[in-house]
Structures are given as C-alpha cells and as structure tokens.
Amino acid sequence: MGRKSENAKNLYLEGIRDGNPRVAVTKYTGERYTQHSTGVRDGVEGFVEFFEPFIERNPSRDIQIKRCIEDGQYVFLHVYQNINDGEAEWVTTDFFDTNADDKIIEHWDVIAPFANSTPSGHTSIDGSTDITDLDKTESNKEIVRKLIEDCLMRGGNAENLSNYISKEKYIQHNKDVADGLSHFQKLATNPNRPLNYDEIVLLVGQGNFVATLCKANWKDSNEDKDYAQVDIFRLENGKVVEHWDNVEEVPVNDVNGGKF
Incomplete structure (x- = not known):
C-alpha cells in the first residue's frame, strides 16, 4: 500500500483509536478537509x-481495519469498531480523496451496526481480504458499474x-440475505422491491476488490427515505x-455539505 493508504489508516488509528485527534488530523489532512460524515x-x-x-x-x-483499497487518488x-468492550459495535465504510502530496482532502462514510451472524453463518466483516488480480482492476470496476446500472x-x-x-459461488455478508445468487435474485426481481439505487457517487477498485458509494432510496408502505449505500x-x-x-439514512439537516 502507498502513503495515501497509510495516511487514511493512521487518521483512524492514531486519531481515534489512540486518542490523538488534533495531532492526527493535522498530520494527515491537506490544505482543506471537506467532510461528509454525519x-x-x-x-x-x-x-x-x-x-x-x-x-x-x-x-x-x-x-480494526479489515480491508483497504487504493485506487489513484x-x-x-x-x-470494525468495538466501543467500550462491546457496548457498541459498528462497521464503518470510508472513502478518502487525497491531494498530490497524498494528504486527505475529502471524506465520505457510511456507518451501520455490526452483525455477528448472517443467515449463512458469516458476519458483516469476515471473509476474504487478500488483494489479487491487479491486472484486472479496470475490468472488474466496469463489471461492478454495469451490475449496478443494469x-x-x-x-x-x-x-x-x-x-x-x-451462480456457483456467492458469499453474502448482508445480515438478512443467505449465500447464493438465487436468494438475492428473489429479492431484487420483486417488482415491488423497496430499495433502488439512483446514482453511483464513488467507485474505487484494486484488483479483485471494488467498493461503491451510491445514492439509494427505500420506499414501501411505511417509509420513503434516501440512503447512502456502500x-x-x-x-x-x-x-x-x-x-x-453498509447503509445509513441520509440526514435532512447536517453541519457540513451533506452525505454526498
């Protein structure tokens, strides 16, 4: 991993885990730090x-930083965050933009509760972490883009x-969905499915891993709300x-420019 990845990790680890927020944010951010965190x-x-x-x-x-993807800037x-010995457990998914000096200049995140069990016995953070197939980065990004858009x-x-x-192997870490394409396809092909994606805001990839931040909407008989979906x-x-x-409701009012 390059220096920009180390800067992002250290902002977390030195600033929040180790309790030195001013030192870390001063050291690892650039001439501006545009914030989208609620x-x-x-x-x-x-x-x-x-x-x-x-x-x-x-x-x-x-x-604990479970996965890291570096893609250009x-x-x-x-x-994974465990607060006060299990009082709260969270999964945070963060995107960082960096400048020419590899310092962080913009940040987006989506935060949701950690799930310690899925229908197929996984958690929301376990599974593969090894980055491979670096020569396939761009083609894999395009596959994911087409998946979402199509x-x-x-x-x-x-x-x-x-x-x-x-069709042969689809490991699912969503807390409500079992492994296998058929389970997800049943939900996605429902003509009245409540969740729909509206826009890809960020798409980053490295080798066999691709991460996206999307604007999404959940609409059913009980609610009609906008969400940030990672x-x-x-x-x-x-x-x-x-x-x-990971999914988080978009706040109506916030102290910065908004979730996106």
Missing part, C-alpha cells in the same frame, strides 16, 4: 470538536444479475463471488 464539520477543528468528546465518552476503542477502508438502479432488470454474479464486491474470473454492504 455531524462532523469541515476542517481540522470540525474533526477535533467531534472526536475529543467521543474519545472522552468512550475510553475503550478497539478499531482514492482510498477505501472497511473498518440491475440495481430504478428501472433496471435484475433478471440480468447472473451476467455479473457467479457495497464491497470481490470478483473472480469476471464475476462477483462475495459481497459486503
């Missing part, structure tokens, strides 16, 4: 004013999922074989 203002002072009280309230902070992190966006045709997802895909031989996701 409740956090832009800039060094926004980071400090949010995390100093967080650190004081939460003296025990086990933070962008870095993606898949992170099958998951409003008006898309989920009958085409098998063009992009393996998906992480692992690919083999041109097909998705493993999937993790």
Whole structure:
C-alpha cells in the first residue's frame, strides 16, 4: 500500500483509536478537509470538536481495519469498531480523496451496526481480504458499474444479475440475505422491491476488490427515505463471488455539505 493508504489508516488509528485527534488530523489532512460524515464539520477543528468528546465518552476503542483499497487518488477502508468492550459495535465504510502530496482532502462514510451472524453463518466483516488480480482492476470496476446500472438502479432488470454474479459461488455478508445468487435474485426481481439505487457517487477498485458509494432510496408502505449505500464486491474470473454492504439514512439537516 502507498502513503495515501497509510495516511487514511493512521487518521483512524492514531486519531481515534489512540486518542490523538488534533495531532492526527493535522498530520494527515491537506490544505482543506471537506467532510461528509454525519455531524462532523469541515476542517481540522470540525474533526477535533467531534472526536475529543467521543474519545472522552468512550475510553475503550478497539478499531480494526479489515480491508483497504487504493485506487489513484482514492482510498477505501472497511473498518470494525468495538466501543467500550462491546457496548457498541459498528462497521464503518470510508472513502478518502487525497491531494498530490497524498494528504486527505475529502471524506465520505457510511456507518451501520455490526452483525455477528448472517443467515449463512458469516458476519458483516469476515471473509476474504487478500488483494489479487491487479491486472484486472479496470475490468472488474466496469463489471461492478454495469451490475449496478443494469440491475440495481430504478428501472433496471435484475433478471440480468447472473451476467455479473457467479451462480456457483456467492458469499453474502448482508445480515438478512443467505449465500447464493438465487436468494438475492428473489429479492431484487420483486417488482415491488423497496430499495433502488439512483446514482453511483464513488467507485474505487484494486484488483479483485471494488467498493461503491451510491445514492439509494427505500420506499414501501411505511417509509420513503434516501440512503447512502456502500457495497464491497470481490470478483473472480469476471464475476462477483462475495459481497459486503453498509447503509445509513441520509440526514435532512447536517453541519457540513451533506452525505454526498
């Protein structure tokens, strides 16, 4: 991994896990730090004013970086957080933009509760971590882009999922969905499916891993809400074989420019 990935990791580990927010945000961010995290203002002072009280309230902070993708100027992190010895467990999915000096200048995140069991016996963070197939980065990114645009966006045709997802092996880390393409296809092909993707905001990849941040909407008889949706895909031989996701409701009002 390059220096930009190390800067993103260290902002987490030194700033939040080790309790040095001002030192870390000053060291690892650039001339600006545009923030899309709910409740956090832009800039060094926004980071400090949010995390100093967080650190004081939460003296025990086990933070583990499970996956890291570096793609040009962008870095993606898949992170597990255990706060106060199990009082709260979170999965954070973070995208960072960097400048020519590899310093962080913009940040997006989606945070959701950790799931310790799925229908097929996984968790929301376990599974493969090894980055391979670096020569296939761009083709794998294009496969994921087509998967979302063709099958998951409003008006898309989920009958085409098998063009992009393996029929033989599909490991699913969503807390509500079992392994296997057939289980996901049943949900996605429902004509009244409540979740639809509206826009791909960020798409980053490295070898066999691709991560996306999308604008999405959940609409059923009980609610109509906009969400920030992160998906992480692992690919083999041109097909998705493993999937993790994270979703967070988009706040109506926030202290920065918004979730996207």
